[in-house]
Structure formats: C-alpha cells, structure tokens
Amino acid sequence: MHFHSLTLSSLTRPTRDAVVLGFALPEALQERFRFTPGQYLTLQAEVQGETLRRPYSICSSPAERELRVAIKRVTGGAFSNWANERLAVGDLISVLPPQGRFTLPAPQGPRHVLAFAAGSGIPPILSIVQHTLATEAQSRCTLFFGNRSHSSTLFREVLCDLKDRYLERFQLGFVMSREHQDLELLNGRIDAAKCAAIFSRWVPLARIDQVLVCGPESMIDAVCGALASAGFPPARVKTERFLAAAPTQRRRAAPQAAEPAEVLSEIVVVQDGVRKSFQLARDGLSILDGAAAAGIELPHSCKGGICSTCRARVLEGEVEMDLNYALEDYEIAQGDVLCCQSFPQSDRVVLDFDQP
Incomplete structure (x- = not known):
C-alpha cells in the first residue's frame, strides 16, 4: 500500500477547533480510494522537519464525490495544529488508501443500529449512519453523541438535517456535559449509569441488532460495560478508540533478570514479496520502530495499537504484544500481531505483511 498525493479541494471549519478537509479524487484513483463507511485515511506530512502520519476517519458517505476527514485540534498535537493553522485549498497531501474494520456487516434484512460517540469520535459513525439510512430503506439508527456544549x-x-430527513428512522440525542438541557437523561457524560437508563427507558436492547461505539477509552469502557451487564452479545458490538497522540518510539525498560544487557533477535519482514532483515534488541524498540531505525519502512499510522495499519502475521518465532485494540481473538490465534506493540521473544522472527 502506497501514499498518493491528493489535492485539497475544500476546507471548512465546523467548530472553532476543528477543520474538515475534502479531497477531489482523479478518475484514476476512484477505485483505489473506494471505501466502506467507518474506515479511515492515513495522512502524511512534513511538520517542523519531522515526517508525521496520523489516521483520520472518513466523515463523508460513499455516495459523495468528495472524500472528507475531520481533524480536531489537540493541545500539543503537532499534526492537528498544523492542519488547522497551515493547510489551504489547493495544497497537496500524501494519503494512504482507506483502511480499517470499524464497519457494519452486510445487511441480512432490516436492522436497528445503536451508536454512541463522543467528541471527535463522530466522523466514522456519521459516515455509517448516513450510508445506512440512505441505502437500507427499512433500517433504523439511534445515536447518542456526547460533547461539552452545542457550540x-x-x-x-448535518446530524440535525439527517434527523429531519429521516424522522421515522433516525433518533438523535445530544448529551452535554457543560450545558444544561431540559431532558435530564441528556445531561452529563455518557457513562455506565446513563447507558443503563437509556437501555431501560429509551432504547430496549432487545430491539437492537448492532452497536457502534467510538470515542475516548473511558467512554468506550463504560458503554461496553453497560452492554455486558445487560447481556448484549459482545460479537454485535464494534468499538473504535481514538488516540490523541502516539509516542514517537515504543521502548521497553531493560529486564531486571540477570541476563545479558542486550540479547539480539533477527527480524525478517516480507512486504510486497520482498524479504528484508535486521537485528533488534529484545529489551529495546518495538519491531516497527526497530525497522525504522534500520532504514526499513513498514506500514503504520497511529502507533498506539488502535488502527491495525501495522498488522502482520508471524510465520516463524515468537513475539509479545503489549496493547491491542484492533485485532480480534481469531486473528491473534492465527498469528497476527500489531508491529507497533510487538517485541521479539525468540532468536529469529519472520513477519509477513502480505497476508490478507
């Protein structure tokens, strides 16, 4: 998978601390950038002399000609501040084709999708809701969206327009933590207690076919905990965590056991049919950062165990993975790992990036 230079065709500011970037796709790239609602784009740019990559969820629907992402300014966030302050229509940006698995399964009939989002967790859910309502005439969507205030x-x-357009099939609740609303259920944060109240008084889970949750980890854990307590099947819950900023390198502390200070492993990576190898200390960098230090560029984006761009399959050897918010149990069982979170545990490790 390779970066493509896309022209910024539109730039809007939905709030004072966010920008929506629109990309016009040339005919030759239309198929390459075809996406499923819920997927993301990885953007790459030179910011203050450093090459940065960040994943941003697509907020447009497949029916639109323009591909759009939203970038909310993050305190101390190098990429988000650069995008909000420096970008202008006509600029060229390096973009990877769509990726990600925060998507709905193919419909088997009419369904009711329940979604929870908070803050900048709304873009992928907006794309999914728009597409579902437009293409599944009998399906329903209910969304609870948490923010500090309406402003x-x-x-x-956009969401209010959707509600007006699909009055019978789209329920929308704005939950505000710093702005009082008449309906008490919609005041405060989206936590486990609020979810329990929603399930008992507003949206009985017996009527729900699929749940989507996107936002900060604390909100996701609260919603998933409430769903589990209510007996909702976890296989019908999809989550996407947002990471504000990733560390530039993942490094482990040296072990306390009395083994040599540096034990090296041979790492072999297979990418686009080409094999490359390098040496990596077991108590040092992650496989992703170790490859970069050796001059080998591997697919990556968030570096936080969330996006799965750096997923590879272990063909030989053993690795230990720290964080994992992206891989399913069956994928781990078949040997898939996230290289930004993986460290070698054997003398030789072979990783295949070409596995589907």
Whole structure:
C-alpha cells in the first residue's frame, strides 16, 4: 500500500477547533480510494522537519464525490495544529488508501443500529449512519453523541438535517456535559449509569441488532460495560478508540533478570514479496520502530495499537504484544500481531505483511 498525493479541494471549519478537509479524487484513483463507511485515511506530512502520519476517519458517505476527514485540534498535537493553522485549498497531501474494520456487516434484512460517540469520535459513525439510512430503506439508527456544549459539537447541523430527513428512522440525542438541557437523561457524560437508563427507558436492547461505539477509552469502557451487564452479545458490538497522540518510539525498560544487557533477535519482514532483515534488541524498540531505525519502512499510522495499519502475521518465532485494540481473538490465534506493540521473544522472527 502506497501514499498518493491528493489535492485539497475544500476546507471548512465546523467548530472553532476543528477543520474538515475534502479531497477531489482523479478518475484514476476512484477505485483505489473506494471505501466502506467507518474506515479511515492515513495522512502524511512534513511538520517542523519531522515526517508525521496520523489516521483520520472518513466523515463523508460513499455516495459523495468528495472524500472528507475531520481533524480536531489537540493541545500539543503537532499534526492537528498544523492542519488547522497551515493547510489551504489547493495544497497537496500524501494519503494512504482507506483502511480499517470499524464497519457494519452486510445487511441480512432490516436492522436497528445503536451508536454512541463522543467528541471527535463522530466522523466514522456519521459516515455509517448516513450510508445506512440512505441505502437500507427499512433500517433504523439511534445515536447518542456526547460533547461539552452545542457550540463544540462537530457536525451538529448535518446530524440535525439527517434527523429531519429521516424522522421515522433516525433518533438523535445530544448529551452535554457543560450545558444544561431540559431532558435530564441528556445531561452529563455518557457513562455506565446513563447507558443503563437509556437501555431501560429509551432504547430496549432487545430491539437492537448492532452497536457502534467510538470515542475516548473511558467512554468506550463504560458503554461496553453497560452492554455486558445487560447481556448484549459482545460479537454485535464494534468499538473504535481514538488516540490523541502516539509516542514517537515504543521502548521497553531493560529486564531486571540477570541476563545479558542486550540479547539480539533477527527480524525478517516480507512486504510486497520482498524479504528484508535486521537485528533488534529484545529489551529495546518495538519491531516497527526497530525497522525504522534500520532504514526499513513498514506500514503504520497511529502507533498506539488502535488502527491495525501495522498488522502482520508471524510465520516463524515468537513475539509479545503489549496493547491491542484492533485485532480480534481469531486473528491473534492465527498469528497476527500489531508491529507497533510487538517485541521479539525468540532468536529469529519472520513477519509477513502480505497476508490478507
């Protein structure tokens, strides 16, 4: 998978601390950038002399000609601040084709999708809701969207327009933590207690076919905990965590056991049919950062165990993975790992990036 230079065709500011970037796709790239609602783009840019990559979820629907992502300014976030302050229509940006698995399964009939989002977790859910309502005439969507206030709510007008267009099939609840609303259920944060109240008084889970949750980890854990307590099947819950900023390198502390200070492993990576190898200390960098230090560029984006761009399959040897928010149990069982979170545990490790 390779980066493509896309022209920034539109730039809008839905709130004072966010920007929506639109990309016009040339005919030759239309098929390459075809996406499923819920997927993301990886953007790459030179910011203050450093090459940065960040994943941003697509907020447009496949029916639109323009591909759009939203970037909310993050305190101390090098890429988000650069995008909000420096980008202009006509600029060229390096973009990877769509990736990600925060998507709905193919419909087997009419369904009711329940979604929870908070802050900048709304873009992929907006794309999914728009597409579902437009293409599944008998399906319903219910969304609870948490923010501090109405003025800080991304895509508020777009969501309200959707509600007006699909009055019978789209329920929308804005949950505000710093702005009082008449309905008490919609005041505060989206936590386990609020979810339990929603399930008992507003949206009985017996009527729900699929649940989507996107936002900060604390909100996701609260919603998933409430769903589990209510007996909702975890296989019908999809989550996507947002990581504000990733560390530039993942490094482990040296072990306390009395083994040599540096034990090296041979790492062999297979990418696009080409094999490359390098040496990596077991108590040092992650496989992803070790490859970069050796001059080998591997697919990556978030570096936080969330996006799965750096997924590879272990063909030989053993690795230990720290964080994992992206891989399913069956994928781990077949040997898939996230290289940004993986460290060698054997003398030789062979990783295949060409596995589907």
